[in-house]
Amino acid sequence: MASSGQVSFKLEDHPKLPKGKRIAVVVLDGWGEYKPDQYNCIHVAQTPTMDSLKQGAPDRWRLIRAHGNAVGLPTEDDMGNSEVGHNALGAGRIFAQGAKLVDLALASGKIYDGEGFKYISESFEKGTLHLIGLLSDGGVHSRLDQLQLLLKGASERGAKRIRVHVLTDGRDVLDGSSVGFVETLENDLAKLREKGVDARIASGGGRMYVTMDRYENDWDVVKRGWDAQVLGEAPHKFKNAVEAVKKLRENANDQYLPPFVIVDDNNKAVGPIVDGDAVVTINFRADRMVMLAKALEYQDFNKFDRVRVPKIRYAGMLQYDGELKLPSRYLVSPPEIDRTSGEYLVHNGVRTFACSETVKFGHVTFFWNGNRSGYFNPQMEEYVEIPSDVGITFNVQPKMKALEIGEKARDAILSGKFDQVRVNIPNGDMVGHTGDIEATVVACKAADEAVKMILDAIEQVGGIYIVTADHGNAEDMVKRNKSGEPLLDKNGDLQILTSHTCQPVPIAIGGPGLAPGVRFRSDVPNGGLANVAATVMNLHGFVAPNDYETTLIEVADN
Numbered sequence: 001m002a003s004s005g006q007v008s009f010k011l012e013d014h015p016k017l018p019k020g021k022r023i024a025v026v027v028l029d030g031w032g033e034y035k036p037d038q039y040n041c042i043h044v045a046q047t048p049t050m051d052s053l054k055q056g057a058p059d060r061w062r063l064i065r066a067h068g069n070a071v072g073l074p075t076e077d078d079m080g081n082s083e084v085g086h087n088a089l090g091a092g093r094i095f096a097q098g099a100k101l102v103d104l105a106l107a108s109g110k111i112y113d114g115e116g117f118k119y120i121s122e123s124f125e126k127g128t129l130h131l132i133g134l135l136s137d138g139g140v141h142s143r144l145d146q147l148q149l150l151l152k153g154a155s156e157r158g159a160k161r162i163r164v165h166v167l168t169d170g171r172d173v174l175d176g177s178s179v180g181f182v183e184t185l186e187n188d189l190a191k192l193r194e195k196g197v198d199a200r201i202a203s204g205g206g207r208m209y210v211t212m213d214r215y216e217n218d219w220d221v222v223k224r225g226w227d228a229q230v231l232g233e234a235p236h237k238f239k240n241a242v243e244a245v246k247k248l249r250e251n252a253n254d255q256y257l258p259p260f261v262i263v264d265d266n267n268k269a270v271g272p273i274v275d276g277d278a279v280v281t282i283n284f285r286a287d288r289m290v291m292l293a294k295a296l297e298y299q300d301f302n303k304f305d306r307v308r309v310p311k312i313r314y315a316g317m318l319q320y321d322g323e324l325k326l327p328s329r330y331l332v333s334p335p336e337i338d339r340t341s342g343e344y345l346v347h348n349g350v351r352t353f354a355c356s357e358t359v360k361f362g363h364v365t366f367f368w369n370g371n372r373s374g375y376f377n378p379q380m381e382e383y384v385e386i387p388s389d390v391g392i393t394f395n396v397q398p399k400m401k402a403l404e405i406g407e408k409a410r411d412a413i414l415s416g417k418f419d420q421v422r423v424n425i426p427n428g429d430m431v432g433h434t435g436d437i438e439a440t441v442v443a444c445k446a447a448d449e450a451v452k453m454i455l456d457a458i459e460q461v462g463g464i465y466i467v468t469a470d471h472g473n474a475e476d477m478v479k480r481n482k483s484g485e486p487l488l489d490k491n492g493d494l495q496i497l498t499s500h501t502c503q504p505v506p507i508a509i510g511g512p513g514l515a516p517g518v519r520f521r522s523d524v525p526n527g528g529l530a531n532v533a534a535t536v537m538n539l540h541g542f543v544a545p546n547d548y549e550t551t552l553i554e555v556a557d558n
């Protein structure tokens with residue numbers, strides 16, 4: 001163990017469960033459990049495979065927690081998300097996550113004593129401090145109150161000129177809420193100006209169209225942001241950010257607002273990034289900041305023409321990729337997610353195959369392995385990425401690549417080359433985020449079909465399956481009051497919920513290879529995603545390390 005400075009990755013044999021079974025680990029993205037009504041797309045959709053698993057309750061089907069403290073988030077009101085969900089699934093322990101670590105560092109003021117802040121503050125005297133990130137209180141990638149504290153703290157510590165580059169949300173929060181967030185920020189900046197700090201919003205755009213792409217799905221998204229934030233160029237120019245967002249919302253929702261820059265009376269951008277400036281990307285979550293971090297930090301970079309590469313002092317709110325050490329400077333140390341189940345399993349002879357399509361590929365690899373890119377051992381692992389559709393919203397293609405993922409998993413299972421075949425099936429989540437109920441129903445059906453393909457293959461080889469999800473989304477598509485009734489807006493329209501939820505998620509085990517007597521324990525009623533890793537290790541024939549959250553299963557003598 002780590003105490004001796006030397007980690008032993010040898011796992012003990014499970015006293016009752018055999019090794020050598022082929023195991024499918026299926027993660028349905030955005031698939032929670034909620035009351036069956038017309039806004040529950042999983043209920044409305046035909047999902048015979050997932051329905052049949054439910055019949056195994058309570059021994060082989062149950063619910064587990066996927067939000068709040070169970071996944072290391074600050075409060076029980078925090079909905080789950082893919083990063084914390086897959087971290088917990090893969091690491092088998094609950095780590096205080098980025099959101100919480102940033103809260104603590106801001107509350108104690110330690111954020112200002114760290115190397116990262118000292119580094120950027122060297123630019124305060126002569127340069128501008130630029131803050132780039134998601135503007136909402138969603139708590140998935142960033143939080144407004146953290147931005148507010150950072151603005152205050154940085155200005156008190158000498159930042160004289162500050163520019164904020166906002167990315168509007170509408171995905172973790174209600175569509176349309178961007179206007180209010182920009183107004184709040186404008187008020188804060190006005191207060192700073194009263195104190196003599198030259199603080200303004202400089203540019204903006206919707207998160208899904210500007211900057212926050214992930215896993216290199218579409219570099220144009222990042223380029224659009226670069227042009228606005230760094231070069232000060234965008235198709236839309238406004239004098240005022242509230243006006244910009246209101247106007248651009250006439251033709252797009254918050255997630256997809258086109259890029260805009262704020263200009264002065266001479267039509268000149270008020271905040272391009274230039275030599276000598278400091279830049280902080282304020283998101284704590286990694287996946288959708290990595291691409292921008294590369295553009296800001298790498299000297300050799302050929303993903304798009306940056307035109308001008310300013311000499312800046314750049315820090316991330318966190319370090320986003322532990323393996324790439326990206327970015328090299330950061331304000332808050334990320335959670336140290338070590339000794340993940342993936343790392344243990346390769347050391348114990350378990351050959352692993354992982355697959356999803358681009359938009360979720362890093363979830364079953366990077367997040368699963370504790371925010372670490374690459375293989376632990378390329379001889380033992382194969383990760384396959386199926387290219388996602390680019391440049392569309394997924395309600396247009398709600399089936400996404402579910403069947404292709406199913407096929408790849410099936411082939412990997414049948415090949416006999418792997419002991420664990422792990423997939424993420426994205427549909428419930430990606431289509432759920434569009435708020436399109438009809439399309440989300442189609443999405444859920446497609447996800448169910450993909451699960452069937454995988455379970456059929458497991459049946460054929462005498463293997464074991466474990467099917468679960470990372471957090472809720474498609475099971476509830478409307479905002480509700482405390483008693484669960486759908487809420488209407490001022491115009492009497494339903495308030496569509498594009499975000500994740502706080503609902504629990506299902507977990508099911510089965511397959512011909514599952515030893516008789518294996519069943520879910522009844523004494524882990526509060527089990528959550530972090531309990532899954534020990535469970536999977538048991539199914540591979542091993543006992544999990546002592547400090548892992550306990551297994552969900554037991555073997556009854558019969």
Ligand SMILES: O=C(O)[C@@H](CO)OP(=O)(O)O
Pocket residue numbers: 029030080081082083140141171172288429
């Ligand atoms: O799309 C994303 O970035 C988040 C929502 O903000 O979803 P998920 O956690 O499922 O990846």
Ligand SMILES: [Mn+2]
Pocket residue numbers: 029030081082083085429470471
């Ligand atoms: Mn997810």
Ligand SMILES: [Mn+2]
Pocket residue numbers: 030082429430433473500
């Ligand atoms: Mn999501």
